[in-house]
Amino acid sequence: MFFKKYPVVVALAATTFFCTPLMASPFAYITNQLDDSVSIIDTQQAKVVGSVHVQGKPAGVAVSPLGDKVYISTPEAHGFAVLDTQKQAVTHTVPVSEGALGIAVSTEGKHIYVADWYNNNVDVVDAQSLKVIKTIAVGKSPSGLVVSPDNHWLYVANRLSNSVSKINLDSLIVVKTTFVGAHPFGLTIDSTGQRIYVANVQSDDVSVLETRSLQNIATIKVSILPYATALALNDSRLFVTNQDDGSVSVIDTQTLKNLGLIEVGTKPEGINTHPDDRHVYVANWFDNTVSIIDAKTLKVVNTIKTGKGSRAFGQFFGK
Secondary structure (H helix, E strand, C coil): CCCCCCCCCCCCCCCEEECCCCCCCCEEEEEECCCCEEEEEECCCCEEEEEEECCCCCCEEEECCCCCEEEEEEHHHCEEEEEECCCCEEEEEEECCCCEEEEEECCCCCEEEEEECCCCEEEEEECCCCCEEEEEECCCCEEEEEECCCCCEEEEEEHHHCEEEEEECCCCEEEEEEECCCCEEEEEECCCCCEEEEEECCCCEEEEEECCCCEEEEEEECCCCEEEEEEECCCCEEEEEEHHHCEEEEEECCCCEEEEEEECCCCEEEEEECCCCCEEEEEECCCCEEEEEECCCCEEEEEEECCCCECCEEECEEC
């Protein structure tokens, strides 16, 4: 199973509430899988300013390029929800497949890509009509998705095939698949579109791929059960969440060497970098919190209480 269940699940009321009026600030949208909600963090205030009920065990998250919509995969609702960031409410629920997990949006905002864990494909959804326009077969149990900066390519981590697929977004055809470590899950592409970093959950390492050929140029050992990755400081540092020891590994992307471990909350999963390119946000599943790391000092500078089972798998920052 790609989502977790516990005997007691606290659900929020099916409404949106706010602690303070929302301001012009980058917001982080954190999926809380165990209480069917999304926490909205105002990064200027460094606190949760609202919560939106999202039915279906929300897991993956992607923010549109304009920051006006957030797409949230809902595995138990077999699709995804569309959250309007101005209304701060879910405006649409879109049925896609029973295994909706990883989710991404094209750089121009016209298409949404949803990884189908059970049926081993990626669904392409028109962002205006919210209809599936193409289904692309990939490897077994696709999870993480990332779109290249030039919007020409989609990369897919196929967990049970131990591979990454490269899809041409003009033809919507898989052009290459490369083997990586054991059970790849989260992946990140650099700002130039030249490298991909893949977290391999069961081999406890990160694969570094050159995007043009999809060749594996390095494998970097990290800690226990790496889940997802994020880049900061002009792509000079890579941060990797390690689920089983409550840490984040830091890698120098020039030397491809470990710089050390940063202790965060218990069971860190989703990770994404603030638009300032310095502060890295980490969703901690067991602690129901988000840790904020300063990429320069490599220290946790704040911890924010969120919802139950914070996962935030994907790109969760908006405007």
